[in-house]
Amino acid sequence: MDLTSSLLFKSVFNIGSWVVYKSFDGISYVYKRARSNEKICDKYEYNLDELNSTPYVIITEEEYDALVNNCKPKYTKRNVSSLTKKIIASNQSWKCGTCSEIMDYTYEIDHHIPLFKGGSNDISNLIALCRNCHGKKTILENVN
Numbered sequence: 299m300d301l302t303s304s305l306l307f308k309s310v311f312n313i314g315s316w317v318v319y320k321s322f323d324g325i326s327y328v329y330k331r332a333r334s335n336e337k338i339c340d341k342y343e344y345n346l347d348e349l350n351s352t353p354y355v356i357i358t359e360e361e362y363d364a365l366v367n368n369c370k371p372k373y374t375k376r377n378v379s380s381l382t383k384k385i386i387a388s389n390q391s392w393k394c395g396t397c398s399e400i401m402d403y404t405y406e407i408d409h410h411i412p413l414f415k416g417g418s419n420d421i422s423n424l425i426a427l428c429r430n431c432h433g434k435k436t437i438l439e440n441v442n
Contacts, residue, residue, distance in 0.1 A: 406432040408427050
C-alpha cells in the first residue's frame with residue numbers, strides 16, 4: 299500500500315477475492331480483485347454473502363484508484379470520424395443545431411448527453427453546431 303492509501307484508510311484486509319479498505323470516516327470501500335483471465339465486466343459481478351458484513355460501498359478497482367489518487371475516472375474517448383461529422387451536418391442541412399444558421403467549415407460536433415454523463419458517440423447522440431453556439435453550450439454546461 300502506498301503512502302496516499304495509508305493516509306486515506308486505516309486498514310486494508312482481504313475477504314476471499316475481495317479487497318476491503320476501511321476508511322477513517324467508517325466507510326468501507328470494497329472491490330473484487332480481478333484475476334488475469336477475468337474480463338473487465340466480471341469485476342462488476344459480486345455476491346454480498348462473500349462479505350458477511352455491512353455497510354460497504356461496492357466499487358471497481360478503477361473507481362477505488364480514482365478515490366485514492368483524487369482524480370476522475372476515465373471516460374470514453376471523444377473520437378468522431380470526419381465522415382461521421384459530415385453525415386451529421388448533412389442530416390441537419392448544414393445548419394447549426396442551435397441557431398439554425400448555415401455552418402461554415404469550422405463547425406463542431408457535440409453530444410446531446412455528454413460522455414461523462416453516460417452518453418455515447420452514436421450518431422443519435424451527436425449534433426452539429428457552429429463554433430459560437432458550441433462555445434456557449436460548453437460554458438453553460440461547465441457552470442451547471
